[in-house]
Amino acid sequence: MSIKIGIYGYGNLGRGVECSVRQNADMELSAIFTRRDPASITPQTAGLSVLSASDVTSFIGKIDVMILCGGSATDLPKQTPELAAFFNVVDSFDTHAKIPAHFANVDAGAKSGGHVAVISAGWDPGLFSLNRAYAAAVLPQGNDYTFWGKGVSQGHSDAIRRISGVVDARQYTVPVESALAAVRGGENPVLSAREKMTRECFVAAEEGADLERIEREIKTMPNYFADYDTTVRFVTLDELLRDHGGMPHAGVSLRTGRTGMSGENGHVMEYSLKLDSNPEFTSSILTACARAAFRLACAGQSGCKTMLDIPPAYLSAMSGDELRATLL
Amino acid sequence: MSIKIGIYGYGNLGRGVECSVRQNADMELSAIFTRRDPASITPQTAGLSVLSASDVTSFIGKIDVMILCGGSATDLPKQTPELAAFFNVVDSFDTHAKIPAHFANVDAGAKSGGHVAVISAGWDPGLFSLNRAYAAAVLPQGNDYTFWGKGVSQGHSDAIRRISGVVDARQYTVPVESALAAVRGGENPVLSAREKMTRECFVAAEEGADLERIEREIKTMPNYFADYDTTVRFVTLDELLRDHGGMPHAGVSLRTGRTGMSGENGHVMEYSLKLDSNPEFTSSILTACARAAFRLACAGQSGCKTMLDIPPAYLSAMSGDELRATLL
Numbered sequence: 101m102s103i104k105i106g107i108y109g110y111g112n113l114g115r116g117v118e119c120s121v122r123q124n125a126d127m128e129l130s131a132i133f134t135r136r137d138p139a140s141i142t143p144q145t146a147g148l149s150v151l152s153a154s155d156v157t158s159f160i161g162k163i164d165v166m167i168l169c170g171g172s173a174t175d176l177p178k179q180t181p182e183l184a185a186f187f188n189v190v191d192s193f194d195t196h197a198k199i200p201a202h203f204a205n206v207d208a209g210a211k212s213g214g215h216v217a218v219i220s221a222g223w224d225p226g227l228f229s230l231n232r233a234y235a236a237a238v239l240p241q242g243n244d245y246t247f248w249g250k251g252v253s254q255g256h257s258d259a260i261r262r263i264s265g266v267v268d269a270r271q272y273t274v275p276v277e278s279a280l281a282a283v284r285g286g287e288n289p290v291l292s293a294r295e296k297m298t299r300e301c302f303v304a305a306e307e308g309a310d311l312e313r314i315e316r317e318i319k320t321m322p323n324y325f326a327d328y329d330t331t332v333r334f335v336t337l338d339e340l341l342r343d344h345g346g347m348p349h350a351g352v353s354l355r356t357g358r359t360g361m362s363g364e365n366g367h368v369m370e371y372s373l374k375l376d377s378n379p380e381f382t383s384s385i386l387t388a389c390a391r392a393a394f395r396l397a398c399a400g401q402s403g404c405k406t407m408l409d410i411p412p413a414y415l416s417a418m419s420g421d422e423l424r425a426t427l428l
Numbered sequence: 429m430s431i432k433i434g435i436y437g438y439g440n441l442g443r444g445v446e447c448s449v450r451q452n453a454d455m456e457l458s459a460i461f462t463r464r465d466p467a468s469i470t471p472q473t474a475g476l477s478v479l480s481a482s483d484v485t486s487f488i489g490k491i492d493v494m495i496l497c498g499g500s501a502t503d504l505p506k507q508t509p510e511l512a513a514f515f516n517v518v519d520s521f522d523t524h525a526k527i528p529a530h531f532a533n534v535d536a537g538a539k540s541g542g543h544v545a546v547i548s549a550g551w552d553p554g555l556f557s558l559n560r561a562y563a564a565a566v567l568p569q570g571n572d573y574t575f576w577g578k579g580v581s582q583g584h585s586d587a588i589r590r591i592s593g594v595v596d597a598r599q600y601t602v603p604v605e606s607a608l609a610a611v612r613g614g615e616n617p618v619l620s621a622r623e624k625m626t627r628e629c630f631v632a633a634e635e636g637a638d639l640e641r642i643e644r645e646i647k648t649m650p651n652y653f654a655d656y657d658t659t660v661r662f663v664t665l666d667e668l669l670r671d672h673g674g675m676p677h678a679g680v681s682l683r684t685g686r687t688g689m690s691g692e693n694g695h696v697m698e699y700s701l702k703l704d705s706n707p708e709f710t711s712s713i714l715t716a717c718a719r720a721a722f723r724l725a726c727a728g729q730s731g732c733k734t735m736l737d738i739p740p741a742y743l744s745a746m747s748g749d750e751l752r753a754t755l756l
Binding site (some may be wrong): 116119120123124144183196199200203220225227229230231232234235236237238239240241257284335359360361364365366367368369370371372373374375376377380381383384387388391406407408409410411412413415416417418420421423424428 | 446448449450451452473521524527528531548553555557558559560561562564565566567568569612669687688692693694695696697698699700701702703704705708709711712713716719734735736737738739740741743745746748749751752753755756
């Protein structure tokens with residue numbers, strides 16, 4: 101009997117979950133729920149139902165896990181606690197500073213309905229958090245480092261698009277290789293944001309726009325660019341779409357630490373990802389966490405969980421015996 | 429109230445656990461148990477009790493977790509099931525092919541006494557197994573690769589030492605960089621053992637020994653060297669102890685996989701370790717798993733577990749709130 105998955109929200113993440121569920125033989129897609137007009141959406145999977153988000157409660161009891169594919173800014177803070185009262189849910193809430201509050205809200209919703217909710221599934225938060233937790237547990241005397249990139253930052257690209265005269269833009273976050281090398285070498289450098297990464301912007305501007313002004317507005321934008329070494333290149337819209345249409349990303353999470361009676365031995369633990377499609381990879385993590393949510397619910401658990409609370413084996417389609425025989 | 433740790437076996441691993449427990453404020457060392465004459469052992473920690481292994485049962489109820497620091501060949505298959513009947517235990521059993529049988533034996537022992545036993549804690553099996561399980565769950569369509577080295581293989585060093593005319597030896601396992609690069613590049617190569625790693629041997633021979641014969645015996649040794657490109661260098665015993673006295677190791681566990689409706693996007697997940705002291709790092713993992721064993725036991729669980737069965741948060745000294753606020 102396969103795990104019935106609902107997709108709530110059909111943007112890049114939702115489409116990624118649709119692909120990912122098809123790769124997992126123990127799961128099946130039940131329906132897509134959207135706040136748009138369902139008739140306006142053609143799923144990649146022929147015959148898959150597309151329904152209005154307002155009809156979601158008619159699927160109570162018919163869906164094992166609902167995967168929420170909305171954004172962290174406004175969608176998930178509202179949707180996850182509400183839907184956790186009706187379904188087991190998984191989300192990718194990634195506003196690090198607001199995770200404790202989101203956890204509390206979702207926990208209340210999930211417990212009210214006796215469901216399991218897995219929040220902040222993804223790679224950071226998510227897989228990188230796992231590595232940070234394991235590494236800090238193993239090397240209590242040490243330092244953590246995270247480098248993001250090279251990859252597209254959706255938030256920074258959006259910030260550029262809001263500047264007057266900009267038609268479209270892509271921003272790449274690029275790690276500073278010399279800083280990464282110093283960390284790997286066990287030098288334990290103290291690194292500012294500027295020393296860890298640079299920002300490369302590709303911008304298509306309106307004809308006749310004041311390019312100097314646009315470049316200045318980008319480079320001085322507080323929070324987004326002012327604290328970084330930023331380069332701006334103007335390209336045509338055709339070039340932008342042709343050369344920068346993908347959503348690649350990458351990152352490295354490291355911990356360096358020391359052991360021995362007097363810290364005489366040094367160690368470097370490194371976890372890195374290199375992704376052609378950031379949303380599809382994140383979706384694949386959501387899908388694996390949906391399996392875990394289903395199993396936790398079957399085991400009688402309820403409430404909010406993060407990947408830190410879930411036994412790794414629960415994410416795997418393999419049985420404990422298979423895992424021990426083949427992967428351990 | 430801190431977690432009381434016993435060390436059973438006082439070789440490299442046992443000494444490493446002793447160092448590691450001192451780095452963890454929520455733990456304390458109760459005693460070392462040895463099969464040697466306790467009077468012959470001077471622990472690194474002043475005042476720490478050293479007792480005969482035969483007295484271990486007098487500590488039932490006085491030790492929260494016993495960390496077993498013996499070898500996988502003959503010690504642990506016997507000791508872990510026996511001691512799991514009396515204590516919560518952790519071991520580093522690393523004979524991959526025999527893990528299912530060891531698991532079953534230890535599970536029976538642990539359940540008979542109502543204790544928790546964590547087996548095969550370390551980095552492979554252990555942290556690398558975790559990465560393999562997470563990565564395969566996230567990218568079900570993909571390939572796994574593990575590269576070991578550069579580092580000292582104790583088993584291969586011992587094999588050389590057994591050759592007539594050899595005084596002492598160190599064997600380094602060295603990954604083939606071009607093979608690693610092909611994997612990272614997403615080429616999904618099919619690699620034989622020979623294509624993945626080479627073996628470098630440093631050998632101190634008896635004066636007048638037949639060096640050609642020794643080199644030939646090493647290079648043709650079945651299982652250990654015959655299937656690899658092996659180099660042998662003869663050095664003096666002084667050189668060997670001076671330049672090759674440490675126990676460094678390293679390794680990389682990778683999974684490459686594809687997502688999308690037709691596998692159009694590729695991803696590389698990589699987990700790597702670079703260790704100055706293989707036994708001290710492994711010991712640090714054993715110590716973190718001892719915390720997890722204690723918490724599982726406090727939660728009323730019993731039986732055999734591997735790191736795949738343990739929620740990551742259980743290994744950490746931090747509370748769930750702290751983890752969510754700082755590491756997630």
